Amino acid sequence: MHQNGAADVDVTSLCLAVRCHVRARRHRFPSRASSMANSPTPGTHTHQEDDDRDASGAARALTVGSLNPKVVALADHHLAGRVARRAQNMQEDLESNPASHPFNEIIYCNHSNPQSQGQQPNKFFREVLALCEYPHLLDRSQTSFLFSSDAIARAQDILGLIPGRSTGGYSHCQGIEGLRDAIADGIASRDGLPSYADDIFLTDGAAAPGTLNDTGNDFLPLITVGPLITYSMVLRGATLVPYYLDESKGWRVNISDLKKQLDGARSKGIAVRGLVVVNPGNPTGQVLSEENQCEIVELCKNEGLVLLADEVYQENIYTDQKKFNSFKKVAGSIGHGEGDISLVSFHSVSNGYYGECGRRGGYMEVTGFSSEVRKEVYKVASLSPCSNISGQILMSLVMNPPKVGDESYTSYRAERDGILSSLSRCAEAMVSTFNSLEGMSCSKAEGAISLFPSVRLPPQAISAAEAMNTEPDAFYALRLLESTGIVVVPGSVFGQVPGTWHFRCTILPQEEKIPLIISRFKAFHEAFMEEFRS
Numbered sequence: 001m002h003q004n005g006a007a008d009v010d011v012t013s014l015c016l017a018v019r020c021h022v023r024a025r026r027h028r029f030p031s032r033a034s035s036m037a038n039s040p041t042p043g044t045h046t047h048q049e050d051d052d053r054d055a056s057g058a059a060r061a062l063t064v065g066s067l068n069p070k071v072v073a074l075a076d077h078h079l080a081g082r083v084a085r086r087a088q089n090m091q092e093d094l095e096s097n098p099a100s101h102p103f104n105e106i107i108y109c110n111h112s113n114p115q116s117q118g119q120q121p122n123k124f125f126r127e128v129l130a131l132c133e134y135p136h137l138l139d140r141s142q143t144s145f146l147f148s149s150d151a152i153a154r155a156q157d158i159l160g161l162i163p164g165r166s167t168g169g170y171s172h173c174q175g176i177e178g179l180r181d182a183i184a185d186g187i188a189s190r191d192g193l194p195s196y197a198d199d200i201f202l203t204d205g206a207a208a209p210g211t212l213n214d215t216g217n218d219f220l221p222l223i224t225v226g227p228l229i230t231y232s233m234v235l236r237g238a239t240l241v242p243y244y245l246d247e248s249k250g251w252r253v254n255i256s257d258l259k260k261q262l263d264g265a266r267s268k269g270i271a272v273r274g275l276v277v278v279n280p281g282n283p284t285g286q287v288l289s290e291e292n293q294c295e296i297v298e299l300c301k302n303e304g305l306v307l308l309a310d311e312v313y314q315e316n317i318y319t320d321q322k323k324f325n326s327f328k329k330v331a332g333s334i335g336h337g338e339g340d341i342s343l344v345s346f347h348s349v350s351n352g353y354y355g356e357c358g359r360r361g362g363y364m365e366v367t368g369f370s371s372e373v374r375k376e377v378y379k380v381a382s383l384s385p386c387s388n389i390s391g392q393i394l395m396s397l398v399m400n401p402p403k404v405g406d407e408s409y410t411s412y413r414a415e416r417d418g419i420l421s422s423l424s425r426c427a428e429a430m431v432s433t434f435n436s437l438e439g440m441s442c443s444k445a446e447g448a449i450s451l452f453p454s455v456r457l458p459p460q461a462i463s464a465a466e467a468m469n470t471e472p473d474a475f476y477a478l479r480l481l482e483s484t485g486i487v488v489v490p491g492s493v494f495g496q497v498p499g500t501w502h503f504r505c506t507i508l509p510q511e512e513k514i515p516l517i518i519s520r521f522k523a524f525h526e527a528f529m530e531e532f533r534s
């Protein structure tokens, strides 16, 4: 499992080159501590110079200096990677010497990887997938005993949509048409509005679609958007204009603040084209109110912004007070149809009760663009081969799960509800722990998969962090890791109001681990506050 944050970024081939390069270094060169002990005397050449040459001493074809500077800059500010890398080293320590740290396992509360944390894949989805991957099973008599009848029927239907009945071929660059039909049907029944296969572009996950910002536009994202999409936009030439969510109001979008940022950017000559909204929110875990969503839609309409709605957590809702409403539905409810607002909705198979992030499947539904712009979007999509077929199939299943009366319905529903209610209980336990601790406060987890508590760090802790040239929240996260094995992401990775400190903590660890996480966390925090008390 790759814990390095840089690997989470939408990886370009150049980025891959950087990663291979870094890996090679890890094996060839001594650890940081020993390399510092053996640091070269002034005037002699450095390890960096060594590394820029091959075994024969000739200059390598690529050096960090000759790479795309956008790639190098990204890697540089990936604080999350620093904490995750330390966690990985500690994991290796524990494997070779279980007594090397004061705990026996690393607990990853830093990344969105549900199945790596023990979440089980949905049985119906995997049955269909297995049958599609190996269609010969459909000819075997034992299959009707091993697989449910609706999974068999669904696999037959899906294979019937694929030329050659094989998942090994390329598909149409937007994805298999029949699967897009199924996804459009799922969207239409979710929203009560028409949806069309032509508007669906199947992708290798929500972090992957570069199609829309390969034109070098400037985008206005939420400052607390997950780094994946924003970083992939930066790699493609977009300028990010950040703004803050309103923590005091349950992380709602403060429209006047947003407008101020927009006007400020425009007055500097930045042509802002779009607004990225993540709902339910990552890392903040809020579900936007319908009223706030209406304000966002109006702003986009009035300001001529494309609304890029990251809706990957639409199934992760933990409150009865709110429900997920797609931005398309909200726009429709206030009378804005395709002619009024340009909207892209992103979804993926990575989260929800399915958590199939390693399968890489997603879609974007593109509505309200002129036919000329649509042609350009299509042109960019057609430059790449199709997204992977298993991901396409899974996405169609997510949007069209078993229905009442289908053989798998009961087990599908039980698996789904079991996972989501367990996540809800984990979130509630963690929120109430964080809120009980000195200097911490945490909004209720309404949705998504993480919490974003704030920590009022004592001035002495901030000074200690500064003395180590470390962001105070990264200092806190590293100390937490060293004493408990719990990995979280420092808030500065996402952005936060200056002078406030946060961390992102996922609610994905298995429920039976939560009491242990809570007790370790409490003990650490109390000792930390005591240590740095003025």
Ligand SMILES: Cc1ncc(COP(=O)(O)O)c(C=O)c1O
Pocket (backbone or CB within 6 Å): 112, 204, 205, 206, 207, 208, 226, 228, 229, 278, 282, 310, 312, 347, 348, 349, 350, 351, 357, 361, 362
């Ligand atoms: C808000 C948000 N969008 C997109 C993604 C990435 O989705 P995918 O795995 O589909 O690329 C994540 C990560 O889980 C996320 O948190």
